[in-house]
Amino acid sequence: MAVVALIGYALAISGRNQLHNLAKRAYYLFTLAIVLASAYFLLQILSHNFTVSYVFEYSSTDLPLGFLVSTFWAGQVGSFLLWLLFIAIIGLFLVHRKSENDIAVMFFYMLVVAFFLTLMVARSPFLLIPEHFLTQFPGGIPPDGRGLNPLLQNFWMVIHPPIVFLGFALLTVPFCYALAALTRNNYQDWVRNASPWAMISLLFLGAGIFLGAYWSYETLGWGGYWAWDPVENASLIPWLLNLALIHGFLVEHRKGVLRRSNLALALFSFLLVIYGTFLTRSGVLADFSVHSFTDLGTSGYLVFFMLLFVVLSLILLIVRLRSAATGRSVENLLSTDFALAIGVFFLVLLALLTLAGTSAPLITRIFSEPANVSRHFYNTIALPIAIVIAFLVGLSPFLMTKEKSLSSLTKHIAIPVILSIISLVFARLAGVNQLQYLIMVFFAAFAVFGNIFFLFRQPRGIGSRLGSSLTHIGVGVMLVGIIVSAALSQSEKVNLFSGYEPLTTLGYQISYKGLEGDINNRDNALILEIDDGSNRFMADPKYFIASENEGLMRKPFIKKYLSHDLYLSPQNQQTVGDGDKLILYKGQQLGIGDLGVRFVDFDLGSHDDGGAMKVGAVLAISRDTLTEIVTPYLNFDGSGKRSLKADLPFGEGTVILRDIQADAGMVSLQFSGVSGIDIIDLLVLEISTKPLINFIWLGLIMICVGTIISYFHRRRLQRPIN
Amino acid sequence: MKVKIIIAIVIVVVVGIWAFNSFTDSLTAYVSFDEAQQCGARVQVMGEIDHQNVHYDIEKQVLHFTISDEQGNRMNALYAGTVPGNFQQASHVVCLGKYDGTVFQADQLLVKCPSKYQGEEG
Numbered sequence: 129m130a131v132v133a134l135i136g137y138a139l140a141i142s143g144r145n146q147l148h149n150l151a152k153r154a155y156y157l158f159t160l161a162i163v164l165a166s167a168y169f170l171l172q173i174l175s176h177n178f179t180v181s182y183v184f185e186y187s188s189t190d191l192p193l194g195f196l197v198s199t200f201w202a203g204q205v206g207s208f209l210l211w212l213l214f215i216a217i218i219g220l221f222l223v224h225r226k227s228e229n230d231i232a233v234m235f236f237y238m239l240v241v242a243f244f245l246t247l248m249v250a251r252s253p254f255l256l257i258p259e260h261f262l263t264q265f266p267g268g269i270p271p272d273g274r275g276l277n278p279l280l281q282n283f284w285m286v287i288h289p290p291i292v293f294l295g296f297a298l299l300t301v302p303f304c305y306a307l308a309a310l311t312r313n314n315y316q317d318w319v320r321n322a323s324p325w326a327m328i329s330l331l332f333l334g335a336g337i338f339l340g341a342y343w344s345y346e347t348l349g350w351g352g353y354w355a356w357d358p359v360e361n362a363s364l365i366p367w368l369l370n371l372a373l374i375h376g377f378l379v380e381h382r383k384g385v386l387r388r389s390n391l392a393l394a395l396f397s398f399l400l401v402i403y404g405t406f407l408t409r410s411g412v413l414a415d416f417s418v419h420s421f422t423d424l425g426t427s428g429y430l431v432f433f434m435l436l437f438v439v440l441s442l443i444l445l446i447v448r449l450r451s452a453a454t455g456r457s458v459e460n461l462l463s464t465d466f467a468l469a470i471g472v473f474f475l476v477l478l479a480l481l482t483l484a485g486t487s488a489p490l491i492t493r494i495f496s497e498p499a500n501v502s503r504h505f506y507n508t509i510a511l512p513i514a515i516v517i518a519f520l521v522g523l524s525p526f527l528m529t530k531e532k533s534l535s536s537l538t539k540h541i542a543i544p545v546i547l548s549i550i551s552l553v554f555a556r557l558a559g560v561n562q563l564q565y566l567i568m569v570f571f572a573a574f575a576v577f578g579n580i581f582f583l584f585r586q587p588r589g590i591g592s593r594l595g596s597s598l599t600h601i602g603v604g605v606m607l608v609g610i611i612v613s614a615a616l617s618q619s620e621k622v623n624l625f626s627g628y629e630p631l632t633t634l635g636y637q638i639s640y641k642g643l644e645g646d647i648n649n650r651d652n653a654l655i656l657e658i659d660d661g662s663n664r665f666m667a668d669p670k671y672f673i674a675s676e677n678e679g680l681m682r683k684p685f686i687k688k689y690l691s692h693d694l695y696l697s698p699q700n701q702q703t704v705g706d707g708d709k710l711i712l713y714k715g716q717q718l719g720i721g722d723l724g725v726r727f728v729d730f731d732l733g734s735h736d737d738g739g740a741m742k743v744g745a746v747l748a749i750s751r752d753t754l755t756e757i758v759t760p761y762l763n764f765d766g767s768g769k770r771s772l773k774a775d776l777p778f779g780e781g782t783v784i785l786r787d788i789q790a791d792a793g794m795v796s797l798q799f800s801g802v803s804g805i806d807i808i809d810l811l812v813l814e815i816s817t818k819p820l821i822n823f824i825w826l827g828l829i830m831i832c833v834g835t836i837i838s839y840f841h842r843r844r845l846q847r848p849i850n
Numbered sequence: 851m852k853v854k855i856i857i858a859i860v861i862v863v864v865v866g867i868w869a870f871n872s873f874t875d876s877l878t879a880y881v882s883f884d885e886a887q888q889c890g891a892r893v894q895v896m897g898e899i900d901h902q903n904v905h906y907d908i909e910k911q912v913l914h915f916t917i918s919d920e921q922g923n924r925m926n927a928l929y930a931g932t933v934p935g936n937f938q939q940a941s942h943v944v945c946l947g948k949y950d951g952t953v954f955q956a957d958q959l960l961v962k963c964p965s966k967y968q969g970e971e972g
Contacts, residue, residue: 349932350931350932351932477865481869481873484869484873485873488873488877492877492879496879498879498880499877499878499879499880499894500877500878500880500894501873501876501877501878502876502878502892502946504876505872505873505875505876508872508876509869509872621911623908623909623911679935679936679938679939680933680935680936680937680938681935682932682935697932699911699932699933700906700908700911700933702908713908713909714909715909716908716909789905791905791914792905792906792907792908792914793907793908793909794908810908812906812908812911814932
């Protein structure tokens with residue numbers, strides 16, 4: 129690894145001189161070294177070499193191949209290596225270019241590489257387990273590893289990190305182009321060079337964020353998909369800035385303005401990737417986020433390099449403030465460019481506000497108690513900004529071609545506006561009440577219809593505008609999905625006993641059949657039969673104890689309809705009946721033999737002088753239509769607990785009170801002389817209906833596809849932008 | 851041009867004030883048990899979970915538990931949402947919510963299992 133570091137530094141320095149060929153070869157060597165290091169690392173994982181600390185921590189022998197490979201990026205150190213690998217490979221596309229500008233770009237690129245190499249050296253993925261720890265294993269070799277966190281053993285979570293890291297790695301390129309342009313004070317072609325990379329990054333990072341959200345919804349069981357958690361925000365903020373940058377590039381290319389803000393955006397989208405990495409990996413936010421990982425000692429390096437790059441960027445920006453300007457300005461208020469500039473402004477605003485919220489614990493620590501902002505903050509600020517952006521997205525295609533006059537503009541947007549009003553009415557009728565949600569629906573619909581109409585009005589066919597229109601329609605669709613599912617979701621928690629009559633809630637009839645499989649086996653399933661009025665189907669959410677960390681895991685069951693999702697999330701599961709024993713909570717009734725047993729209340733007996741205490745469970749025992757009260761008691765005295773038998777009515781056997789939990793309102797009973805029962809499970813299930821939530825995924829898919837189309841369209845044109 | 855700049859500044863100032871208000875309104879400070887009990891506002895507290903004293907009320911579907919801080923103070927808490935899977939294994943928990951006079955009503959729980967890459971919502 130040290131050799132690689134040396135090469136990195138050599139390249140950094142020689143990049144500035146005429147030793148270009150030497151530098152190029154050194155770069156190839158460097159990339160080769162990284163690829164080999166990664167391959168070697170993967171080999172350690174695949175061969176289950178548990179003497180390597182990382183392999184021990186994150187993998188085990190029972191992992192199937194796919195998950196085993198994914199342990200490469202499961203831990204911090206491995207993920208840095210993956211990131212570095214991506215950067216090395218991306219650099220291959222840059223290193224062969226010969227212009228003076230590109231040499232400068234490579235210089236800065238190698239600075240970034242040097243930073244990553246330092247991290248690798250500081251905390252090598254190949255670190256072995258310390259000697260004294262190994263002695264507890266026979267032969268000094270651990271037979272098996274700790275295993276992969278069960279939450280990560282999931283298709284989405286396997287592919288999500290590499291895609292996100294690729295998105296991050298790609299942002300290095302515009303960063304370096306911006307630094308090179310500023311340093312050399314030469315801005316010719318900087319847009320043309322940097323923008324393809326920015327677009328690819330937008331696609332991958334965006335897809336990565338999408339996958340993370342979908343995973344959260346589909347696997348975790350809390351019913352949501354975005355929690356504004358620091359790790360989520362850390363990927364969103366650079367993405368938003370990059371999105372602003374891409375739109376800013378359009379303006380810079382057409383009108384030559386916004387150059388300085390574009391340069392700043394290119395610099396800061398990368399810098400905020402590093403900052404986000406620092407926030408989430410250094411442990412600074414450990415008390416504020418479920419996602420934060422403890423400090424591995426790398427935070428010092430992260431801070432150093434971050435400050436280095438930030439200072440460098442700021443100095444360059446300030447020094448070049450005058451000379452980087454193009455001297456032109458946006459004149460026409462009705463022009464596309466003005467709308468784009470406003471859009472850039474609001475995207476940056478959203479990114480900055482999210483950044484402020486995410487950094488809140490750090491900021492407040494300076495002034496007083498460290499504090500965090502609630503999700504409410506993010507939702508409050510995001511909504512108005514999203515409304516403005518939806519408006520611009522809907523309006524912009526009409527401003528696209530020529531600067532139109534106000535009257536021709538109104539003529540063109542009339543129909544989309546009418547359709548949007550109709551959508552608004554629909555939403556209101558469906559039950560959306562809050563004013564800000566209705567406004568959002570209106571503008572999101574406007575974004576959708578505006579772009580659809582524009583697309584089909586194109587004289588030259590839809591080809592040239594398909595990419596951006598599709599993306600913008602996707603934005604509108606996604607926003608509608610977000611707002612409607614937020615406003616109209618309903619949720620209930622119900623108690624279901626296995627084998628008992630179905631329960632009806634939220635329009636569904638549900639009966640619980642029982643737990644299939646073992647609670648310790650992750651392939652188990654809670655079997656439910658659901659009747660939605662027209663169909664009957666089985667549901668199989670999961671609830672099990674994972675062997676890797678003894679944690680309780682749940683996996684929801686989701687049934688997708690066109691208009692909504694049915695979301696079932698097990699909250700708690702307990703065996704309450706088995707053979708001759710029953711566990712009852714206050715007010716509940718179960719059956720044993722041919723008797724119905726209902727736990728009515730506790731009978732807290734008196735203390736007597738000897739300090740003994742009697743507690744009883746008042747039971748209503750029924751058979752057919754007859755009911756009688758029976759109260760078995762538990763005696764607590766000096767010699768411990770004693771159960772007093774109580775006779776069951778109707779000439780049957782006896783019942784004793786085995787245990788109570790007064791706080792939980794629970795009693796445990798044992799019967800004799802009655803025919804036993806099969807297992808009865810109690811399942812606490814959360815049932816939710818989420819209208820139009822699939823619009824969110826549909827919209828995101830449209831955004832991704834539209835971005836891909838746009839990218840290829842731009843490349844095919846050979847012209848830089850537009 | 852001047853008009854545009856003035857409009858821009860006005861917008862920035864207005865947005866700034868509104869954002870700042872939202873920000874400070876939603877700050878949930880990390881406080882001690884005492885402060886949480888006196889303050890009544892939404893705060894965060896962290897404590898060690900007393901696993902002898904955790905139970906899930908099936909009837910109302912609420913989790914009851916007790917946490918203790920470094921000084922040994924104890925506070926009862928309850929939580930009605932989806933319980934994080936590793937609650938039973940966690941040593942400490944961060945609770946966000948309000949103290950209602952008798953018990954801390956948490957609307958969000960963050961469980962902590964040190965030294966492992968965890969990704970879980972609570």
